[in-house]
Amino acid sequence: MLSKLFLPFILLLSFWQAVAQNQSDSLALTLKIEWKGNPLALSKTYISSNNDTLQLHQLKFYVGNIQIDFNDKSNFQQKVYHLIDLENLNSMRIPICKNEKKNISQISFSIGVDSLQSVSGALAGDLDPAKGMYWAWQSGYINMKIEGTSSSCATRNNAFHFHIGGYLPPNNASRKIVLTPKSNSLEVIVDVATLFDNILLSENNSIMIPGKKAMEIANKCTKIFASK
Amino acid sequence: MKKSIQYAVLGIVFLIVIAFAKIECTPLYFNIPKSWPKPHYNFKTNPLTEEGFQLGRQLFYDPILSKDSTISCSSCHMQATGFTHVDHDLSHGIEGKIGTRNSLTLQNLAWSKHFMWDGGINHLDIQAIAPITSEVEMNESLENVVVKLQNSKKYPLLFEKAFGTKKITGQFTLKALSQFVVSLTTTNAKYDKVMQIKASFSEMEKKGYSLFKKNCATCHQEPLFTSDSFENNGLPKDSFLNDLGRMKISQNPKDSLQFKVPTLRNIEFTFPYMHDGRFKTLSEVLKHYNSGIQQSKSLSKELSKPLHLSDNERTEIIAFLKTLTDKEFLFNPRFSYPKE
Numbered sequence: 001m002l003s004k005l006f007l008p009f010i011l012l013l014s015f016w017q018a019v020a021q022n023q024s025d026s027l028a029l030t031l032k033i034e035w036k037g038n039p040l041a042l043s044k045t046y047i048s049s050n051n052d053t054l055q056l057h058q059l060k061f062y063v064g065n066i067q068i069d070f071n072d073k074s075n076f077q078q079k080v081y082h083l084i085d086l087e088n089l090n091s092m093r094i095p096i097c098k099n100e101k102k103n104i105s106q107i108s109f110s111i112g113v114d115s116l117q118s119v120s121g122a123l124a125g126d127l128d129p130a131k132g133m134y135w136a137w138q139s140g141y142i143n144m145k146i147e148g149t150s151s152s153c154a155t156r157n158n159a160f161h162f163h164i165g166g167y168l169p170p171n172n173a174s175r176k177i178v179l180t181p182k183s184n185s186l187e188v189i190v191d192v193a194t195l196f197d198n199i200l201l202s203e204n205n206s207i208m209i210p211g212k213k214a215m216e217i218a219n220k221c222t223k224i225f226a227s228k
Numbered sequence: 229m230k231k232s233i234q235y236a237v238l239g240i241v242f243l244i245v246i247a248f249a250k251i252e253c254t255p256l257y258f259n260i261p262k263s264w265p266k267p268h269y270n271f272k273t274n275p276l277t278e279e280g281f282q283l284g285r286q287l288f289y290d291p292i293l294s295k296d297s298t299i300s301c302s303s304c305h306m307q308a309t310g311f312t313h314v315d316h317d318l319s320h321g322i323e324g325k326i327g328t329r330n331s332l333t334l335q336n337l338a339w340s341k342h343f344m345w346d347g348g349i350n351h352l353d354i355q356a357i358a359p360i361t362s363e364v365e366m367n368e369s370l371e372n373v374v375v376k377l378q379n380s381k382k383y384p385l386l387f388e389k390a391f392g393t394k395k396i397t398g399q400f401t402l403k404a405l406s407q408f409v410v411s412l413t414t415t416n417a418k419y420d421k422v423m424q425i426k427a428s429f430s431e432m433e434k435k436g437y438s439l440f441k442k443n444c445a446t447c448h449q450e451p452l453f454t455s456d457s458f459e460n461n462g463l464p465k466d467s468f469l470n471d472l473g474r475m476k477i478s479q480n481p482k483d484s485l486q487f488k489v490p491t492l493r494n495i496e497f498t499f500p501y502m503h504d505g506r507f508k509t510l511s512e513v514l515k516h517y518n519s520g521i522q523q524s525k526s527l528s529k530e531l532s533k534p535l536h537l538s539d540n541e542r543t544e545i546i547a548f549l550k551t552l553t554d555k556e557f558l559f560n561p562r563f564s565y566p567k568e
Contacts, residue, residue, distance in 0.1 A: 118350075119350050119351060120273075120351070120405075121273065121274070121352070121353030121354055121402075122351075122353040122354055122398065122399040122402035122403055123399060124397060124399045127399045128397050128398040128399050129354055129357055129370055129399070130369075130370040130371045130374050130397065130398025130399075130401075131371070131398070131403065132369065132370075132371055132567075134357060134359045134370075136347040136352065136358045136360075136361040136362065137344075137349075137358055138347050138349075138477055139348065139349050139350035139351060139354060140350075152338075156537060167304075168496075175435040
């Protein structure tokens with residue numbers, strides 16, 4: 001009799017345990033945002049190899065369509081979009097799946113959202129337009145937002161703005177990243193210095209519309225991701 | 229003992245039911261007049277409810293959406309004038325700042341594929357972001373609007389009624405606004421009654437209607453009185469505004485100086501006319517089409533030859549245009565400022 005009464009509690013307890021176990025034993029894609037090997041900090045002064053002295057004030061981008069391929073030819077796919085925000089440490093860790101101790105052969109994901117999201121109106125969660133990653137005067141998501149200041153920019157307050165997006169061909173700025181980890185790690189290094197080494201801030205400091213220039217930066221951004 | 233177990237089980241079941249119970253909403257039916265085309269808006273992704281509509285109405289009339297709580301949607305979209313801003317060629321917003329275009333009317337938007345004079349917005353649900361964030365309109369961020377609404381006394385409850393949660397999001401805010409705005413349908417003008425054989429045109433209106441069908445209806449298609457497309461209607465470019473219209477969005481020179489074909493419903497009250505509000509009266513508008521067209525590469529094909537309408541004919545067209553006035557819409561208390 002008594003055991004019947006406790007049954008729901010026992011069930012609840014075992015469920016709780018299962019959840020708790022999942023959390024500690026789960027795989028997570030972790031992004032390490034760096035400047036030449038050191039953690040990138042907002043408002044800190046950096047110098048690019050083009051001799052641009054710069055500070056970053058905002059760095060946000062979407063990661064989605066994550067796929068992990070394992071050595072045994074199985075894979076894991078996740079359709080969700082995550083907003084990575086340098087100001088939000090929690091956003092750098094994306095829980096993926098249960099850790100089955102399999103070897104990882106390939107990591108792939110997209111930077112930015114696909115066109116379907118950009119024509120679907122107001123979405124929820126990380127895609128909520130209140131996250132500041134939606135264009136106002138021309139519909140569509142901003143895939144990557146990089147803002148800062150540099151003495152090389154002859155602009156108001158020396159500011160530079162890169163709002164990289166666009167979903168209509170031929171200017172779809174979403175990019176696919178494919179990485180082959182050597183050390184079975186789901187850690188992805190994002191070396192922002194690599195991007196600024198490829199940009200002359202005196203000439204290129206304001207992109208806020210879809211188009212050719214946004215496509216160029218989107219291409220350069222694919223080079224900043226590396227696996228371990 | 230047995231009974232107590234039964235009670236315990238019952239109690240648990242009750243708690244589970246309560247936990248999953250949804251607050252009931254009152255569904256609204258979107259009325260489509262007979263022989264009208266299918267609306268473009270997808271109501272499945274934002275089902276209309278009385279609670280959602282009323283929340284949207286509150287938001288529409290609330291200056292909380294602007295940075296200094298001075299400007300609401302209704303500042304530039306007033307019901308009695310077909311939900312547009314009259315008397316100003318260019319609409320003005322926060323701190324008296326002046327925009328670059330004349331505000332559009334908000335009518336029958338369920339049938340629109342794109343929004344704004346340049347069609348830059350591809351979905352009604354995200355349209356409101358533009359005026360909220362524009363530096364010369366409301367100069368606010370959607371993020372901050374959500375914070376202000378969440379901290380208000382009135383809104384968490386209204387959101388709970390409409391969406392089943394007190395947690396306010398950008399998505400819910402935009403969807404509620406859409407529910408109100410998409411409901412602004414005008415379908416009961418004299419024109420509509422004539423089409424339903426419930427009324428008849430005067431002699432002058434009748435002549436005006438046949439002239440309209442011959443000269444204007446390719447772009448201002450019945451029954452919406454717009455083709456929902458973009459055209460260059462031969463307006464000389466304003467050298468101060470230098471507004472290239474659709475080309476700014478498409479970056480295609482073919483679209484230079486093209487603007488959305490606006491609906492003509494309630495046109496009697498939606499003055500001034502054109503994207504930059506350059507014409508104050510309908511007779512100025514007709515004079516433009518008669519003799520003011522400026523030739524250019526992107527000029528609408530329909531306008532390559534001047535209309536050559538006589539004075540009488542122009543008056544007749546204007547008489548017909550006035551049959552597009554829908555007083556039921558302009559004074560419908562359901563769409564007016566919500567009195568609490």
